[in-house]
Amino acid sequence: MKKKILLVILAIIFIAINPVFAARKGAKTVEQLDEVVLESPEEQTDSIEVPQSVSITEQRAPEEKTLKEKLQDVYHLEVEKYDKPTYLLEDVFTHKFDENSIMDRTQLWAGYNGDIGLQFNQDGLSHEHTTNHYDINTINVGYDGFLKNNNADFRVMINIAPFSSRNVIQNLFADMYVATNKIPHHRLLVGHSRPPVGLEGAYGPFVLPFIARSQISRNFGTVRKLGARASGSYSLVDYDFGVYSSDTYFQEFFPGAEFIGRVDLKPLGKTDGKYGKLLVGTSMDAGHRDNNFCVIGAHVQYDYKRFMANFEWANANGYNGPSGHSVDKHASGFYATLGYMLTKKLQLLARYDEFDPNHEIDNNKSREYSVGLNYFIKGQGLRLILNYVFCQNEAAKDSHRIMLGTQILL
Structure with missing residues (x-):
């Protein structure tokens, strides 16, 4: 009987202490695993699986900022590149799709650029020689969409x-295109867009240094055309080639074909x-x-820290600009x-600009001497512009022109 009682007591003690040894053995295994992980290079993964033991609340993505928080971010926004x-309201008007959608995000935006000005002749400031004006240079509303994995994007503006x-109809539709960046270093675009006719002619209205081009x-x-284009960007060269209808702003149905191309070398691209x-x-x-x-041109642009400079020349034997086709007119x-x-927000500009609208007519040149100030309150998103131009x-x-402009992008 005593032997049976002793065996029962020993069995109870063995059962009680066995989990402790098991726990110690498991802890040693974890320590060894930690040592292996620390010795291995960090591995990048596209996705992380959430353990089943984590609650549903912990699996959720961080909550989206409230409208008040987004507006506070706009107030504190600092932009150093122009x-x-x-x-300004990109976060407010951007909609992000879930992981099951082919769409990544869409963005609704709007932009305004306008100025008030005074123009007077050199012979005085009398009332008959002075004109005041208020110009709405640009009011654009756009809707951009982006597919996942950089497959494609589109714009309706x-x-x-x-x-x-x-x-109204000819002027209403601006950018309307679909494009893809799927091919490395390349972008393919089909639709209505602004082709690169020259350096500044390819700029959008919201990045121009002066009020007027x-x-x-x-x-x-500065025209938009319907066609297909392919552009490429490498460290030492950029290019953009396209074939378009020679119509501008939907005024005619394919009056002819037009080729527009531009090549830029970047000698300092590797530095x-x-x-x-x-x-x-x-x-x-x-x-x-x-x-x-046919219009041919050449340009040079240099940027270094706070300094920028550019030069552009163009010669035309007939041209197809925003005012339409100029037949057989030799201009340059x-x-x-x-x-x-x-400062970080204040830019000083100066420009000399010369144009001969028709080489067949003597003494017909126009020269413009411009000085400008740009105050970038919130980058190009909120900008004040002051220009003086002697024509x-x-x-x-x-004549003289003084213009005070405002630009806001939402």
Whole structure:
């Protein structure tokens, strides 16, 4: 009997202490595993599986910011780069899709650029020689969409600002295209877009240094056309080639074909910006609309820290600009711009701009001397602009223009 009782007691003690040994053995295994992980290189994964033991609440993504928090972020926003638009309410008007959708996100945005100005002739400030104006340069509303994995993107943009030489429908539809960046270093686009006719002619309205474009840009470039284009970007070269209808702003149905191409060399592209950014390029716009036309140009642009400079020249034997086709008109011009950031928000600009609208007519050149200040309150998203322009005309009276502009992007 005593032996049976002793065996029962020993069995109880063995059962009680056995989990302790098991726990110690498990702890040693974890320590060994930790040592192995620390010795291994960090592995990057596209997704992380959540353990089943984690609660549903812990699996949820961080809560989205409230509208008040997003507006506070806009108030504290600091922008140091001004080479692209900054939309102040981007977080408010951006919708992100769940992981099961082919769409990544969509963004609704709006932009305004306008100015008030005073223009007077050189012979005085009398009432009969002075004109005041308020110009709405641009009012755009856009809707951008982006597919996952960089498969494709699209834009639908309308232009609300009126234009005297075009009807409402012709002026209403601006950018309307689909594009893809799926091929490394390349972008393919089909639709209605702004082709790269020259350097400044390819700029969107919200990144221009001055209120008005240069004379060659506003005569030869700054148009939108329907077509297909392919662009590439590498460390030492960029290019953009496209074939379009020679129609502008849906005024005619395919009056002819038009080729627009631009190539930019970047000699400092391998220096990581140590010596600044240098761009040396050329462009060509050639096609047929009633008659043949051809515009060729060359440009240089340099940026280094707070300093920027650019130069552009263009020569046209007929051109197909925003005002339509200019038949057999031989025109040319050039401009040079200097800029310096006085502070992180204040930029000083100066420009010389010369244009000959018709080589067949003597003493017909127009020269513009411009000085400007840009105050970037929130980058290009909220910007104040002050421009003074002295216009020296060989075929008309000289004039002065003072313009105060405002730009806001939402």
